[in-house]
Amino acid sequence: MAMMPKRVKHRKSQRGTMKGNASRCNYVAFGEYGLQALEGSWVSAKNIEAGRVAATHFLHREGKVYIRIFPHKPVSSKPLETRMGKGKGEPDFWVARVRPGQVCFEIGGVVEDVAKQALLRVAHKMPIRCRFVKRRHSL
Amino acid sequence: MGKALVLKAEVREHTGSKHAVKVREDGRIPAIVYGHKQESVAISLDAHNFVEGLHHGHRLMDVQIGRKKEKTLVKDLQYDYLGKDIIHVDLMRVDVTETVKVTVPIDLRGTAKGTHESGIIEEHADRLEIECKVADIPETIVLWVKDIGVGDALHAGDVELPEGVKLASSPATLVVTCHLVAAAKTAEQVEEEMPVAPEVIGEGEKAEGEESTEGKE
Numbered sequence: 001m002a003m004m005p006k007r008v009k010h011r012k013s014q015r016g017t018m019k020g021n022a023s024r025c026n027y028v029a030f031g032e033y034g035l036q037a038l039e040g041s042w043v044s045a046k047n048i049e050a051g052r053v054a055a056t057h058f059l060h061r062e063g064k065v066y067i068r069i070f071p072h073k074p075v076s077s078k079p080l081e082t083r084m085g086k087g088k089g090e091p092d093f094w095v096a097r098v099r100p101g102q103v104c105f106e107i108g109g110v111v112e113d114v115a116k117q118a119l120l121r122v123a124h125k126m127p128i129r130c131r132f133v134k135r136r137h138s139l
Numbered sequence: 140m141g142k143a144l145v146l147k148a149e150v151r152e153h154t155g156s157k158h159a160v161k162v163r164e165d166g167r168i169p170a171i172v173y174g175h176k177q178e179s180v181a182i183s184l185d186a187h188n189f190v191e192g193l194h195h196g197h198r199l200m201d202v203q204i205g206r207k208k209e210k211t212l213v214k215d216l217q218y219d220y221l222g223k224d225i226i227h228v229d230l231m232r233v234d235v236t237e238t239v240k241v242t243v244p245i246d247l248r249g250t251a252k253g254t255h256e257s258g259i260i261e262e263h264a265d266r267l268e269i270e271c272k273v274a275d276i277p278e279t280i281v282l283w284v285k286d287i288g289v290g291d292a293l294h295a296g297d298v299e300l301p302e303g304v305k306l307a308s309s310p311a312t313l314v315v316t317c318h319l320v321a322a323a324k325t326a327e328q329v330e331e332e333m334p335v336a337p338e339v340i341g342e343g344e345k346a347e348g349e350e351s352t353e354g355k356e
Contacts, residue, residue, distance in 0.1 A: 109259030
């Protein structure tokens with residue numbers, strides 16, 4: 001079982017829309033290097049967990065990995081071979097809504113080359129195109 | 140701070156996002172000059188020259204508006220949603236002898252003692268607000284971290300500032316810490332921590348309420 005909220009107000013949610021670009025969480029805030037989404041998509045809890053495992057495994061207890069997205073949204077589905085109707089399906093998995101520009105993962109405490117390689121491995125686990133970004137120190 | 144960069148500016152007659160987009164398409168950056176109780180002027184700067192100047196560490200810029208030359212300080216920059224391109228610049232009129240408040244990036248130097256004890260350096264603040272004369276604004280504040288061991292921390296008050304520079308941000312601001320890295324959680328540990336299904340707020344209370352009403356009947 002991957003990441004999911006501990007408490008929710010409603011078990012199921014509607015699909016919703018994802019308009020525009022990320023207007024916050026679009027810069028590296030905690031670590032030194034980050035992975036920025038270039039597309040908008042739902043990123044499932046499984047994807048996030050796979051990214052976390054890939055990064056921590058590559059870093060060998062060096063540095064720190066920050067996950068900047070959380071799967072707040074439940075996605076429901078109907079069981080196989082079921083006729084349509086009879087109400088909404090049961091929650092199946094959880095997703096994070098990611099808009100273009102969102103920094104999904106960050107790494108600190110390692111040199112740039114290592115961070116780049118680790119984040120490349122994370123990028124391969126993501127369902128979207130991503131780019132490597134550095135923290136902006138000046139204005 | 141190095142020598143002031145001279146930039147030729149064009150006055151923008153039309154303002155607003157539609158016109159700003161056109162300005163950007165022409166390879167220029169929309170900007171505004173304000174300060175010294177004079178009227179603000181909407182201008183545009185050549186994007187290539189301005190960005191190159193910034194990369195070379197220039198913060199003080201002489202902007203030539205028509206025949207008038209104004210000494211300005213880059214006060215704020217706005218970036219696009221990816222943080223790649225500059226979309227707007229705020230320039231503040233200044234005198235060289237004037238004292239101003241500016242934020243300056245911190246440059247960490249050296250290898251911390253704690254990193255040899257398998258610790259890592261964590262940077263909590265990457266810039267400091269300082270107060271100094273315009274001519275004395277440093278490009279960066281150099282902070283040596285070689286004496287920091289595991290469990291040590293450096294605050295803004297501990298940072299050695301160049302002559303004529305005063306700290307404007309709180310001296311208690313945490314700048315750098317050195318700590319051991321906690322062992323990464325395995326997939327099984329993460330699984331154990333996560334609930335099977337989230338608790339629905341208000342559903343437990345409802346169930347209790349139903350039970351109590353049934354009892355009364």
